[in-house]
Amino acid sequence: MIDIRKHFSIFDARPGLVYLDSGATALKPTSVIDAVSGYYRDLSANVGRGLYATAEETTARFEAIRERTARFLNVRADEIIFTRSTTEGINLLAYILEGRIEPGDNIVVTALEHHSNFLPWKRLAKRCGAELRVVPFEENGSIRPDTARSFVDSRTKIFAFSAISNVFGTPNDVSTIVRTAKALNPDILTVVDAAQAIGHTAVDVRELDCDFLAFSGHKMFGPTGVGILYGKSTLLAALPPYQVGGGMVFDSMADDPTYMDAPHRFEAGTPDIAAVLGLGSAITFIESIGIDRIHAHEVGLATRAVAKLRETFDDTLRILGPTDERESGIVSFTLDGIHPHDIAAILGERDVCIRAGEHCAAPLHRALSLPATARISFSVYNTKADIDRLIEKLWEVKVMFT
Ligand SMILES: Cc1ncc(COP(=O)(O)O)c(C=O)c1O
Numbered sequence: 001m002i003d004i005r006k007h008f009s010i011f012d013a014r015p016g017l018v019y020l021d022s023g024a025t026a027l028k029p030t031s032v033i034d035a036v037s038g039y040y041r042d043l044s045a046n047v048g049r050g051l052y053a054t055a056e057e058t059t060a061r062f063e064a065i066r067e068r069t070a071r072f073l074n075v076r077a078d079e080i081i082f083t084r085s086t087t088e089g090i091n092l093l094a095y096i097l098e099g100r101i102e103p104g105d106n107i108v109v110t111a112l113e114h115h116s117n118f119l120p121w122k123r124l125a126k127r128c129g130a131e132l133r134v135v136p137f138e139e140n141g142s143i144r145p146d147t148a149r150s151f152v153d154s155r156t157k158i159f160a161f162s163a164i165s166n167v168f169g170t171p172n173d174v175s176t177i178v179r180t181a182k183a184l185n186p187d188i189l190t191v192v193d194a195a196q197a198i199g200h201t202a203v204d205v206r207e208l209d210c211d212f213l214a215f216s217g218h219k220m221f222g223p224t225g226v227g228i229l230y231g232k233s234t235l236l237a238a239l240p241p242y243q244v245g246g247g248m249v250f251d252s253m254a255d256d257p258t259y260m261d262a263p264h265r266f267e268a269g270t271p272d273i274a275a276v277l278g279l280g281s282a283i284t285f286i287e288s289i290g291i292d293r294i295h296a297h298e299v300g301l302a303t304r305a306v307a308k309l310r311e312t313f314d315d316t317l318r319i320l321g322p323t324d325e326r327e328s329g330i331v332s333f334t335l336d337g338i339h340p341h342d343i344a345a346i347l348g349e350r351d352v353c354i355r356a357g358e359h360c361a362a363p364l365h366r367a368l369s370l371p372a373t374a375r376i377s378f379s380v381y382n383t384k385a386d387i388d389r390l391i392e393k394l395w396e397v398k399v400m401f402t
Contacts (some may be wrong), residue, residue, distance in 0.1 A: 001194055003158075007026050007031070008028070009029055009030050010027055010028075011381070014351070016067045019353050019379075019381070020376040021353045021354055021355050021375075022377045022378060022382075023099050023219070023329075024285060024355055024377070025218045025224070026219055026220060027035060027221075028070060028128065028222075029221055032281045032285065033278075035278045038276075039277045043057060043061075045272055046270055048264075049249050049379060051207045053110065059264070061277060062273060062277070065277065065279060066263070067181070069097070069280075072283050073205040074229060075230055078236075078262055078263055080230060081201075081230075081277055082227075082263070083226075083227040084226065084227050084316075085216045086114075086193060086215055086227050087227075089228065090229075091120045093133070093229060094121060095242050096132065096176060096239045096242055097157075098124060099199045099240070101124060101128035101158075105155045106125075106131040106155050106157070107132055107157060108134075108156055108160070109160050110134065110136075110137060110143050110147075111135065111363045111364055112143065112168070112363075113364075114193065114195065114359070115162055115362065116161060116193065116360070117161075117193040117214075121160055124158075135147050137165075137168075137364070137367070140168070141170035141320060142171065143172055145173040145176035145329060149176065152181050152184045152188060152194075154185060156181075156184075158190075159189070160190075160192075160193070161174075161192065161193070161194065162194075163192050163194045163196070163203070164194075165364070166359055166360075166365075167320060167359050167361050168194065169327065169329065169332070169377075170321050174192055178208060179209070182209075189212065190210045191210070193213075193215075196219070196330065198215040198220050200220075200295060200298060200328060201294075202292065202295070211235055212231045212232075213229075215228055221286065222278050222282035223274065225275035226271075226272050226278070226279050229266070236266070237261070237262060242266055243268060243327035246268065246269055247267065247268060247269065247270075295296070298379065299328065301329060302328065306323060308387055309331075309333060309394075310323060310392050316336040317334070318334045318335075319332075320332040320368070320373060329374065329379065330377045331375070332373040332376075333373065333374055334370065335394075335397075337402075338398070340357065341357065341372065346393075346400065347397065350396070352389060354375060355375045355377070356372055356373070356374045356375070357373075
């Protein structure tokens with residue numbers, strides 16, 4: 001996908017850059033950068049308030065992106081809540097669900113989770129006197145599709161899990177997990193952290209049939225500062241607001257203020273309008289390439305990288321998850337005798353950007369008894385030449401430590 005790189009002006013400014021950290025955040029295409037700056041240049045008005053031309057146009061464009069996002073996910077526009085990020089979406093949800101959890105209930109999460117989909121539930125369980133149940137993962141980095149059978153019972157209120165682990169890169173069978181959990185307990189609420197799935201693989205939320213789903217714009221070529229929380233309209237209709245303030249209330253003077261319907265009830269205050277407009281451009285960018293093409297490209301590179309890493313580093317290398325065909329663009333590994341932080345720091349000095357540490361997934365690393373791992377993650381702008389450069393520079397690191 002060499003021609004795709006021309007959409008990323010950062011490669012003009014930094015021609016030697018090998019960016020293998022798209023799992024942390026994706027680079028931004030020029031169209032997204034233009035959408036953000038275009039808002040400040042041409043509109044700069046607030047949404048849902050003013051009655052003059054730029055204000056009305058800003059509101060119309062903002063709401064059009066809600067509809068765009070809903071089509072992208074195959075859901076309804078009133079089921080799309082604009083948040084700041086995956087983290088904010090899941091914290092918002094944990095906050096508004098508090099009234100539904102009683103002492104003796106339980107909340108199920110998995111040991112694969114990013115802290116964003118672990119800590120809000122851990123805190124909620126503690127606050128409500130509920131039990132937090134942590135589902136272990138399989139060797140390939142996914143949870144068993146029928147895992148609910150061992151963890152869900154009549155007191156389970158929430159089952160929260162990720163679509164793709166940010167460390168293993170292995171997808172979970174979301175629709176089967178949801179179906180199995182609902183069959184055991186129809187009242188359970190299923191929450192999917194799709195931070196590493198959206199923009200990398202097709203996500204049809206209606207088909208997954210989860211109750212809630214969260215992701216961040218910045219991991220799918222959009223700007224930082226915008227995320228999405230999807231919620232089934234029937235559920236959102238019965239949930240209380242999160243923050244209260246402007247843009248979400250009908251009668252603030254009543255003893256019990258009356259609030260707007262979803263999604264506006266959950267969007268108090270001025271949103272990051274420029275970021276939302278940028279998110280719209282990110283969706284256009286993804287659709288112009290095609291999600292299946294993006295997926296195939298990333299999986300192809302990850303599979304190739306694993307083969308090359310194994311060929312070069314042999315039994316001093318440990319790959320997390322499958323060592324043949326990969327199912328996403330994420331690959332985590334360790335090299336005997338070299339701390340992942342040293343690997344990442346030395347590669348960084350050579351303009352090869354990877355991530356090292358626990359990747360905000362302490363339960364996963366604890367389960368594997370690993371203090372840290374090194375992670376590479378591919379996107380549309382990566383090439384086979386990036387893998388060659390990674391291997392070359394990684395070999396230099398190995399030589400330094402032997
Ligand atoms: C699986 C997963 N969930 C949640 C997050 C948190 O995303 P954000 O920091 O954008 O809220 C990340 C970020 O790396 C992630 O990989």
